[in-house]
Amino acid sequence: MNPRSRSRIRTRCRRRSWGRIVLSASIVLGAALADFGCSGDEEHVVVYTALDRVFSEPIFAEFTRETGIAVRAVYDTESTKTVGLANRIRAERDRPRCDVFWNNEILNTLLLDRDGLFAACEPAPAMEYDEKWRDSEGHWFGFAARARVLIVNTNLVPADQRPDSIEDLTDPRWKGRAGMAKPLFGTTASHVACLFAKLGTGAATKLLERIHENDVRILSGNKACAEEVGAGRLAFALTDTDDAMIELDAGRPVAIVWPDSKPGEMGTPVLPNTLARIRGAPNPEAAVKLISFLLTPKIEAMLARGPSAQIPLHRETAVKPRIPRIDELRPMDIDFEEAAAAFSKGREAVEVLLLD
């Protein structure tokens, strides 16, 4: 065979090989786009949720079953819970993609509201919640709360020596043996914001300094705090009721203490999940339907019965919760708006505690 023919054959083979590669790439991309395109046509609602997929996905599935509206969720990770989602909502403000923001705490909801990112709505079930758990202008709605508690290792700490106040984080007898989550995210940040509002900036900053001087371990999240106590590596830690309940349910030697709950004390912070409709979002009707669905007693009952053991706030939620009901607790009397304002001022003090 002459060299020219060989060269022509080689060129044809090469073209076929590249043709196959390009065809394969096109098929892969086409399938992907088709997969997206098909689901893009059905009625749907986009929710950014801080409640982990394990807990929220069954609820979304129930909503889809009842209404036929598909739920497209975006979840976050444990370590930077909520704030990542909140900042995505901010970044997308000129072209909102999220319809509903389901936050598992309240601080970032209030900060977003201040930035004018929410639209008002009037879901019917919201009227059956106490006024303190919803915004007067209909921008956000609280439901299914968690309390900020101390989880104590019962093998390391005798019953008569258990800490019972947030101040015990500064007690030298617990130096290096207590823990809390990063006070920049999630319910820990909300808790710190409540302290700033309740105690005042000066006293709250002093408290944080004493916590820092007492070598309180700062961990990645509330779950890590609960696990460290459950495993006996910490004597006690500040965490949420759901993370504490998971350790209890797993049979670890722990007990839950409701801090500052005696008469005359400041009370235990109770922090609701919050829902808000995003201003300018593409699916407003579906958003209101989802918010209404989530505020029903049925959903609160699901969250109360589930592993997260959330505290129902709806007047008619009839379920025997695995932890005390809201009317059996001494919740901290707090103005959440004031707490959000106070946190913005106290953030630097919090950063010093985190970075040092």
Add this chain to the structure above:
Amino acid sequence: MALLVGLPLHLALAMFLGALAFRSNLQGRRAAAAFLILGALVPFYVSATAWIGIFGEGHLFRDLIGSAATVGLVHALAQAPLGAVVCGLALRAVPRVYEEQALIDGSSRARAFVRAVLPRGRTGIFAAGALFTLAIFTDYTVSDILVVRTFAEEVYTLFAMWGSPAPAILAALPTFVLLTLLLAPLARAAASGGWSGSDRTGSVPRATSVSSRLAGAVLVLAALLLALVPVASLARYIEADRGLAATVEAFRVELLTSSWTAIAAGVFSAIAAPALAWALVRARARRTLFLAVGAALALPGPLAGIGLIRLLDHPGILGAVYDSPLVLVLAYVVRFFPVAILLVLPSLESMPRARVEAARIEGLSAAGVWARVLLPAAREALPRAALVVAAFAVGELQASLLVMPPGFDTVGRRFFSLVHYGLRGEAASLCLLGLACTLLPWAALVAWESVARKRTPERAPTS
């Protein structure tokens, strides 16, 4: 501290295993090399989580040597297969004639290796060290589990706190510059082709003595333990009450999303890489371009995600891309395109430039030169580049977390979340399924290459 503890251990393991598996004449070295390559493909967060589990959440070591040092130890072990492959390939490419000369001059085998081979394989050793350093700085999966703050987590934390990229960028800048300066020489070394291919000028007879066979068996066992035991250890967490089909269905979204976005990113990177790689080979501003490749490698994942949000979240076609899983493909391409360039560079470096000039003289446009000269020249490297990028993409978390489109989820994000909630059985099932998705294309490539090698006669070695 993580670097001080982890880097020496990592390099020692990498050089030792790489030399034995890729350059020695021990029986079983091919099996060891195969295990190491498999281990290198396992997503980093999987290996790392498995090692942390083996050490009992790292607490023994954390109590003894501190959290940061435990991070270094976990990184060293989790990345050892990749480091061994990188070192091994570089050492394999060193011509045997240098070693033989040293032996003739009276050196012992060990001395000949240390004096004649190791210095010439320094590119691979440097590459293994640079990749390890990059991982220590830019990963936050291990450090998050072990509660140690790192550079990458700091960047994400600052963005999350302040809602603006400016503080995150400022905080990232010094380390970013340092990493760029570290990685730019890596890009330059890759261009020289000094760490790919193999030396075919001298073949060494396989060792047959009893001690050599024993050493070979130990080598295979070490490679198997290092590469696969951590992953196999996840199997103990799997809850057998749910069958395979149900498990696959439960994770369908994650497996599908991760698989096709990773493959798409790999194919795109491989097809586009030759053009930029050729620019590196030809450009007069080579140093600047190598710095650019180093910078791209050093870019923290969170900043890549932030940049994509700012770039794409606009009305029109950009917004359509942002709302679709294509944004994940872009995130992976941004992060791993430099890897594809480095893998393709050696093929183009060895291609005669006259070929391109002849194509230009014949009237081919730039696109024509790319399609008919550059792509064919790099055709052996392209499938490997595509699959390496795809394997890295399956393990990516930092950038994809920030741009995840609604209704989709990836193996990495879901795995990380399940581990945090202590759902180890679910996490283990997911990770083993994800691993199967990563390894199947590689198995296909290896089979195809061995068939192609049998059909193609051995080419004469070139000096």
